[in-house]
Amino acid sequence: MLRTALRNVLAHKARLTMTVLAVCLGVAFITGSLVFADSTTAAFRASMSQDYADIDVSVTPTSRPGAEEAEQYAALDDVLVRKLSAVAGVASVRPAADGSVTLAAKDGTPMRATSMMGRFGVAYVPGPDGKDGRHPLTAGRAPRDSGEVALDRGTAAAGGYVLGDTVTLAKDGPVLRMRLVGLVSTDDSRVNAGGTLAVFDRGTAQRLFAAPGHYNRIDLTATAGTGQPLLSQRVTAVLPADRAEATTGAAQAAQQAVFANSKIHSYERLPVLFAVVSLFIGTLLIVNTFTMLVARRSREIALLRAVGATRRQVVLSVLAEAALVGLAASALGFAAGLGVAAVLPDVLGTSGDLLPGGPLVISPAAVLAPLVVGVGVTVSAAWLPSRRAARIAPVEAMRTAEQAPSAVASRVRAGAGLVLVAVGVGLLFSLGGADSATDENLRTAMSGAGLLVLGLVLAAPLLAGPVVRFLGRFTTRFGVAGDLARENTLRDPRRTAATAATLLLSTALVTGLAVIDQSTSRALHAQAAAGLSADYVISARDTTTAIAAADVRRVADVPGVRTASAVADSTISAGGRVQTISGVDPETVDDVMELHFVSGSAEALRPGHIAVSQSFARDQHVTTGDRIRAAIGPGAGDHDESYTVVGVYRDNPTAQDAIGYRTDVQERGFLHDSVQRVLVRTTGGAVSADLEKRLRAAVSDSPLLKVQNRAELVEEQAGVAGDLMTMVFGLLAIGVLISGLGMVNTLAMSVSERTREIGVLRAIGMDRSGVRRMICLEAVCVAAFGTLLGLLGGLFGAWKVSGLANGAIPQYSFSLPWGTLACVVLLSLCAGAAAAALPARRAAALGPLRAVTDS
Numbered sequence: 124m125l126r127t128a129l130r131n132v133l134a135h136k137a138r139l140t141m142t143v144l145a146v147c148l149g150v151a152f153i154t155g156s157l158v159f160a161d162s163t164t165a166a167f168r169a170s171m172s173q174d175y176a177d178i179d180v181s182v183t184p185t186s187r188p189g190a191e192e193a194e195q196y197a198a199l200d201d202v203l204v205r206k207l208s209a210v211a212g213v214a215s216v217r218p219a220a221d222g223s224v225t226l227a228a229k230d231g232t233p234m235r236a237t238s239m240m241g242r243f244g245v246a247y248v249p250g251p252d253g254k255d256g257r258h259p260l261t262a263g264r265a266p267r268d269s270g271e272v273a274l275d276r277g278t279a280a281a282g283g284y285v286l287g288d289t290v291t292l293a294k295d296g297p298v299l300r301m302r303l304v305g306l307v308s309t310d311d312s313r314v315n316a317g318g319t320l321a322v323f324d325r326g327t328a329q330r331l332f333a334a335p336g337h338y339n340r341i342d343l344t345a346t347a348g349t350g351q352p353l354l355s356q357r358v359t360a361v362l363p364a365d366r367a368e369a370t371t372g373a374a375q376a377a378q379q380a381v382f383a384n385s386k387i388h389s390y391e392r393l394p395v396l397f398a399v400v401s402l403f404i405g406t407l408l409i410v411n412t413f414t415m416l417v418a419r420r421s422r423e424i425a426l427l428r429a430v431g432a433t434r435r436q437v438v439l440s441v442l443a444e445a446a447l448v449g450l451a452a453s454a455l456g457f458a459a460g461l462g463v464a465a466v467l468p469d470v471l472g473t474s475g476d477l478l479p480g481g482p483l484v485i486s487p488a489a490v491l492a493p494l495v496v497g498v499g500v501t502v503s504a505a506w507l508p509s510r511r512a513a514r515i516a517p518v519e520a521m522r523t524a525e526q527a528p529s530a531v532a533s534r535v536r537a538g539a540g541l542v543l544v545a546v547g548v549g550l551l552f553s554l555g556g557a558d559s560a561t562d563e564n565l566r567t568a569m570s571g572a573g574l575l576v577l578g579l580v581l582a583a584p585l586l587a588g589p590v591v592r593f594l595g596r597f598t599t600r601f602g603v604a605g606d607l608a609r610e611n612t613l614r615d616p617r618r619t620a621a622t623a624a625t626l627l628l629s630t631a632l633v634t635g636l637a638v639i640d641q642s643t644s645r646a647l648h649a650q651a652a653a654g655l656s657a658d659y660v661i662s663a664r665d666t667t668t669a670i671a672a673a674d675v676r677r678v679a680d681v682p683g684v685r686t687a688s689a690v691a692d693s694t695i696s697a698g699g700r701v702q703t704i705s706g707v708d709p710e711t712v713d714d715v716m717e718l719h720f721v722s723g724s725a726e727a728l729r730p731g732h733i734a735v736s737q738s739f740a741r742d743q744h745v746t747t748g749d750r751i752r753a754a755i756g757p758g759a760g761d762h763d764e765s766y767t768v769v770g771v772y773r774d775n776p777t778a779q780d781a782i783g784y785r786t787d788v789q790e791r792g793f794l795h796d797s798v799q800r801v802l803v804r805t806t807g808g809a810v811s812a813d814l815e816k817r818l819r820a821a822v823s824d825s826p827l828l829k830v831q832n833r834a835e836l837v838e839e840q841a842g843v844a845g846d847l848m849t850m851v852f853g854l855l856a857i858g859v860l861i862s863g864l865g866m867v868n869t870l871a872m873s874v875s876e877r878t879r880e881i882g883v884l885r886a887i888g889m890d891r892s893g894v895r896r897m898i899c900l901e902a903v904c905v906a907a908f909g910t911l912l913g914l915l916g917g918l919f920g921a922w923k924v925s926g927l928a929n930g931a932i933p934q935y936s937f938s939l940p941w942g943t944l945a946c947v948v949l950l951s952l953c954a955g956a957a958a959a960a961l962p963a964r965r966a967a968a969l970g971p972l973r974a975v976t977d978s
Contacts, residue, residue, distance in 0.1 A: 146452035147459065150497040154460025157489040159467045165484045175372040175379075179345040180355050182207065185368050196337040198366035204341060210357050212349035217257070219340045220246040222332030224321050225826040226274075227291040229283035231819055233826035234319050241318035243311070244294070246328030246338075247273065258322055262286060263305035266324045273305035273322040275314055282319075291824055292321060294331050295668055298823040407580070407624045410504040424509070438509045445505035446498060453497025460493065461485075533584060533617070540582025547575030551923035564927055572920040576631050579912050583620030583627065587908060588613060594907050598900050604893050607884075608900035612908075623909030626951060630913025631920070633947055638921035641940035654775035657688075657715040657802035658810055660836060661822060662829050669797030670828060677821040678801050683814050686804040688715045691785050693792040695733075697753035698743050702780035704733070704755060706788025706798075715802035716777050723747040723770025725782065733783040734770035747771055755783065756791035777802075867958040881966050891967035898963035899956055906955025910948055 182203075184196050199218070208216045224244035226234045235242055247255050247265045255265070258273075263286050266273050272290050274282070284290060288303045307322055314320045323331065333339040345354045351371040358369040427437050464483055550571030554564060579586075595609035612619050661678065663670055670689070679687035691706035709728040712718070718725055718734075725734055733753075735745065745751050745768050752763045772778065789796045805814065810832045818830050831839065881894060889897075918939075925937045 142448050143452040143455070146449055146497050146501055147456040149500075150453045150456025150493040151459035151463060153496055154457050154489060154493045155463030155467065157492055158461060158464035158483055158485055161484040161486045161489055162464060162482070175376045177344055178342045178372040178375070179349075179351045180343045180358055180369050180371055181375060182341040182343070182358060182362065182367055182369050184339065185366055196333040196339055198363045199333070199338040199341060200336055203362075203367070204338075206361055207341060207343060207358060210343075210354075210361060212346050212354050212357060213343050214346045215344045217342045217344075218246075218248060218338040219342060220325065220328035220332045220338050221340065222294065222328075224292050224294050224331070226278065226282060226319050226321060227824055227826040228281070229288065231291070231816075231824045233829075234278070234282055235317070241313045243314060243318060244321045244323060244328065244331060246325045246332075247322050248325060257311075258307040258309055258320075261306050261308050263303075265305055266301075266322065266327070267304075268324060269327045269330075270301055271304045271324065272301040273307050274303060275309050275320040275322075276306050277314065278319040278321070279303070279306055290321075291826065293825050293827045295827065297671070298825045403577075403628065407621075407628070410500060410621075434510075434514065438506070441505050441509035442502050445502045449498035449501030452501075453494055456497060457490070457493050536581055537585035540578045540580070540585065543574045543578030544582060545578075547571045547573070547578055548919075550574065551920060554923055554927065568920075568924045568927060572635065572916075572924070575920060576628055576916050579631075579916050580620070580624050580627060583623065583908075583912065584616040586912065587616040587619045590908050590911060591619065591904060594904050594911075598904055601896060601900060603889070604896040605900055607897050608904055611897070611901050612904045619905055619908065622905045623912070626906060626909035626954070627913040627916075630910050630947060630951060631917040634914050634917025634944065635921040636917075637940050637943045637947070638918060638938070639924070641943065642921075642925060642935055642938040645938050646935040654717045654777035655715075655802075655833065655836075656717050656804065657686075658805040658808055658832060659803035659815070659818060660829075660831050661801040661803065661818060662831070663799040664827060664829065668799070668827050669794045670799065670801060670822065672798075674822045674825075675798060675801055678803060678818060681814075681817050681821050683806050683809055683817075684803055685806050686711055686714045686802075688712060688802045688804075689785065689798040690800040690802060691788040691792055691797065692779070692799040693756050693788050695753050695755050695781055695783075697751055700742060702739060702742075704781040704783050704788060705777075705779045705800075706785035706792075707778075707782050708785055712782070714804050716775070718775060718778060718782075719773045720770045721773065723768070725770060727769035728782070728784050730784050730787055731764075731766060732769045733766045733781050734772060735768055735781045736772060736774045736778070738774050739780045740768075740771045754791075755788055757793055762791070867961060882971050885971035894967040895963040898966050899959045902955040902959030902963075903952055904955075906951050906958075910951040913951075914944070914947070 182199065184199055187195060201218075204216055204218050207213060222244050223242050225242050228234050245258065247258060249255050249265070254260070258275075260273070261276060263273065272292070274284060274290070279285070282290075284303050286303055286306070289300050290303050292299050292301070305322070307320075309315070309320060311318075311320070326335070329335055329337060343354065343358065345351065351373055355369045355371050362369060424437055424441070427440075428434070432440075461483065548571070550567055554568060554571070591609065591612045595605075595613075598605035598609050601608075661670065675687060675689045678684065688708055688711035693704055693706070694701050695704040696702075707716070707725070707728070709725055712725050712728075720734075721737065723734060728734065733751075735743070740746060743751060747768055747770055749768050750765050751768060753766055754763045756762075766783075772782075785798075789798070803818065815830055815832070822828050822830070829839075884894065884897075885891075922937055925935065
């Protein structure tokens with residue numbers, strides 16, 4: 124029987140190819156998704172994790188709020204470095220002056236400015252050999268003064284810089300320009316994952332990140348046999364009291380792990396979720412293919428029984444064949460999946476800042492899961508139909524090549540599907556009162572949507588009859604070929620459901636996410652641009668960064684600018700709440716902001732007066748004409764003053780929670796006498812790349828400042844969510860491709876199974892074009908069936924989970940992307956037609972006499 128199984132595998136090469144292809148596609152999809160998920164998560168973790176492997180203890184200044192920089196870092200100087208070198212158990216001491224610095228690329232655009240990847244600036248601190256082991260030079264030389272800088276090779280390549288170029292950068296103030304004199308390499312995973320690295324001479328780094336002659340950190344490595352806790356105690360004993368503190372490398376690594384886990388939580392969910400979906404799609408593809416394959420071989424199994432094989436021998440031979448095919452196909456699929464995972468970051472990186480770089484991570488789960496699916500699912504898919512075929516009497520089995528499925532099994536499957544649909548619908552309806560995307564609500568939504576789609580897959584044979592009869596009204600317009608296509612689709616509802624299952628799942632996911640993406644995009648557009656009549660917004664990245672007054676004047680003088688209104692951003696504290704306030708110029712605010720006052724107006728703004736949003740007025744129980752005690756700027760409650768409310772306007776993200784007279788906010792803000800935004804109204808509403816370039820030049824091409832038009836504001840508001848949605852659509856496109864290939868495989872097996880039937884049709888007069896038309900219409904009918912169920916499931920799921928977005932995006936409302944939905948339907952039908960092309964051509968090529976004599 125073992126030899127029979129081996130010969131059987133090799134004797135039917137076409138059947139073997141189709142089976143291997145199905146398993147290989149499923150395994151490749153699973154492997155690629157799992158490896159991509161693991162690699163992406165590891166890369167994100169690396170992008171925000173410093174390596175503490177060679178750091179046993181770090182000395183940092185004790186935090187003292189309000190202290191000047193020179194006083195804050197006074198304890199960390201070369202005297203302390205020498206003192207720490209003499210501590211027993213210290214092998215080496217490495218002082219550091221590190222911080223964050225933003226670079227501009229050679230074309231003037233900020234590098235990684237809106238990315239979560241780090242932007243690092245460090246000091247070049249040579250050791251006794253005159254080299255810095257942490258940043259070894261690969262070209263050029265180390266920087267020697269404040270006019271020179273070195274970059275790591277990746278940063279230089281990303282920015283388009285070569286040695287000798289002038290590099291534009293900024294820390295938190297004026298723009299700096301330095302000559303690139305060297306290139307370095309680094310083992311810092313945060314940089315290698317996509318961050319930027321600028322290396323300065325020691326004196327420049329100290330002035331930028333600490334204080335002249337001082338450091339902001341000193342790292343120590345212990346001698347062999349000296350533990351971190353012991354070394355930390357010895358170091359603490361020599362540190363100046365209340366001015367510096369020692370922390371072990373293990374403690375820092377633990378704190379960093381907690382921070383990294385909180386940051387990558389949302390990033391690792393979607394790839395892992397999609398890996399689970401890929402498991403489901405791959406499993407469906409393999410189960411459907413092998414179930415059809417074994418069912419088709421019922422006559423062959425009956426012949427084995429007739430010549431003396433026992434039921435056990437028959438089942439074991441089929442299982443052995445399935446195991447061999449599954450093992451070989453799994454190996455091919457695993458290799459193909461690694462190739463998919465390797466190219467996915469480049470394909471799905473969208474903005475270039477979304478996915479950090481890193482090596483492929485192949486976890487045990489990424490090896491075991493494809494093997495279990497490829498071999499285990501294949502064997503499992505062969506076991507039940509082979510047992511069923513082995514139980515059939517040989518004479519009965521040899522009467523036909525196709526056995527009707529068990530009525531009891533069909534009813535059980537349909538009942539289970541309907542129960543899962545009901546449970547999924549119930550879970551989704553339970554979210555009716557939810558207004559926030561908490562972990563519990565997300566789990567409920569995912570569980571409900573998953574059960575709904577799984578239930579539709581199981582109940583698909585039950586639904587195939589009425590749905591296909593409805594769709595048959597359109598196929599009958601193609602004459603006899605259309606009638607036969609409808610009847611062929613109805614003849615075996617299980618096969619119809621199996622062929623449509625993967626397309627159903629992919630369509631449901633694409634539809635649901637497309638609706639959520641459309642609704643979110645519209646809400647973000649309303650949120651980002653609400654209340655904004657300016658054509659450009661020049662803004663600092665936070666309230667601790669300022670736009671220079673000279674820059675504001677230069678912006679106003681740019682040709683094509685009609686109005687340049689400076690806005691000072693800060694906080695306002697009242698009634699125990701801290702909210703945001705915009706300091707504006709009453710004379711120009713109406714030209715750059717759309718303020719809809721329900722009472723009062725902005726014209727009455729002057730020192731000591733503010734206007735507030737409806738939310739602010741409701742929270743603080745004030746209205747126009749009232750006075751309120753509030754504090755603008757840091758230090759809530761320390762400098763409360765009385766302000767008169769001159770108006771109440773509808774909530775407006777551009778104006779924020781309150782607007783005040785600009786000089787009031789500037790004098791009390793985080794940076795004295797500074798502005799954080801310039802709202803620009805152009806002549807005729809003009810927006811162009813040339814005008815944007817001139818505006819960037821007016822603010823000295825500072826990488827700390829953003830120059831954005833309305834469309835770019837909306838794109839930034841979408842942020843990571845929009846990029847992740849793009850990534851998911853890319854992954855789902857692969858799922859649709861797998862579904863299409865699965866349909867090709869299933870239809871090819873169906874055509875092979877119906878060779879005699881096609882021969883009879885040819886014998887009684889159907890021409891080749893009629894056969895091709897029949898097969899294509901059948902495939903389109905199956906694709907339409909899967910698409911319709913997927914659309915219904917996806918739309919219902921997106922509708923019920925829409926409430927979860929309301930908490931984060933008040934403007935969110937359910938919106939149908941009609942164009943996208945039309946494309947989904949059209950592409951699905953085209954996929955069905957394309958999947959039928961090769962099988963239809965093969966069917967049409969069959970000669971009538973050869974086909975009717977096929978055994």
